[in-house]
Amino acid sequence: MAKTIAGVVEKPVDAQRLIEELVGQCLCDRADISVMVRDAAGWWTQQQGGNAADLKRAIDTTAAGAKSLVDGLFEGLEAVSRALPGGGMLRVFGSLGVAFANAGVATAAALVKALVALGMPQPEARFYGEAFERGAMLVTVQAKSDKIAQCARRVMMQHGALAPGERVAP
Numbered sequence: 001m002a003k004t005i006a007g008v009v010e011k012p013v014d015a016q017r018l019i020e021e022l023v024g025q026c027l028c029d030r031a032d033i034s035v036m037v038r039d040a041a042g043w044w045t046q047q048q049g050g051n052a053a054d055l056k057r058a059i060d061t062t063a064a065g066a067k068s069l070v071d072g073l074f075e076g077l078e079a080v081s082r083a084l085p086g087g088g089m090l091r092v093f094g095s096l097g098v099a100f101a102n103a104g105v106a107t108a109a110a111l112v113k114a115l116v117a118l119g120m121p122q123p124e125a126r127f128y129g130e131a132f133e134r135g136a137m138l139v140t141v142q143a144k145s146d147k148i149a150q151c152a153r154r155v156m157m158q159h160g161a162l163a164p165g166e167r168v169a170p
Contacts, residue, residue, distance in 0.1 A: 002032070002142040002144055003142075003143045003146075003149045004096070004118045004120060004140055004141070004143075005140065005141045005143055005149055005152040005156065006115065006139070006141075006156075006163075007138075007140075007156035007159065007161025007162055008127075008128060008131040008132070008137065008138055009139060009159065009161050010136055010137070011137075014137075015035055015137045015139055018155065018159050019035075019139065021155045021159075022141060022151075022152055022155055026141075026148050026152050027151075028141055028143070028148060028152060029144075030094075031094070032095075032141055032143070032144065033139065033140070033141050034092065034096035034097035034139070034140045034142075035097060035138065035139050035140075036091070036092045036097045036100065036105075036138040037091050037132075037136075037138070038084065038088060038090050038091075038106070038135060079091070079093045080097075080098050080101045080102075082101060082106070084106055094140075095142075096140050096142055097140070100114050108130055108132055108133035111125075111129045111132050111138070112126050112128075112129040115128060123163070123165055124165060127164065127165075128163065139156075139161065
């Protein structure tokens with residue numbers, strides 16, 4: 001049975017580096033890696049104090065970064081973009097991300113439920129849900145073996161992508 005390892009990063013370039021290392025070091029299959037990002041328009045203006053032009057640039061930059069991520073790393077895999085109620089976009093790449101999007105996962109609460117259903121402890125799932133809600137990129141690996149899971153956890157730890165409770169020696 002596959003084990004889900006999750007991590008969060010703030011920028012598309014960080015996700016790209018993380019994915020490259022998961023594939024190179026852990027021998028993860030790209031089909032087993034997914035990325036979800038919520039372009040949360042309301043969050044950005046509240047947190048950054050930006051105006052409409054700044055917000056548009058931020059969303060365009062995230063969209064361009066997400067597009068380059070798909071072009072370079074997920075060529076041939078499924079990708080979904082959906083408008084979110086209240087503004088913003090949900091962008092997902094990879095099989096687990098698409099499955100979550102098709103199941104209606106678009107909020108932090110729904111993501112937490114989905115991750116817990118995959119066997120993740122609730123405190124960790126809540127951390128990832130909150131990070132997703134504020135616009136971080138959620139990177140998941142469906143590890144087919146314990147060796148891949150341990151390696152994926154180690155690589156994500158090196159990138160600072162794991163929930164605080166998971167940041168222990170591998």
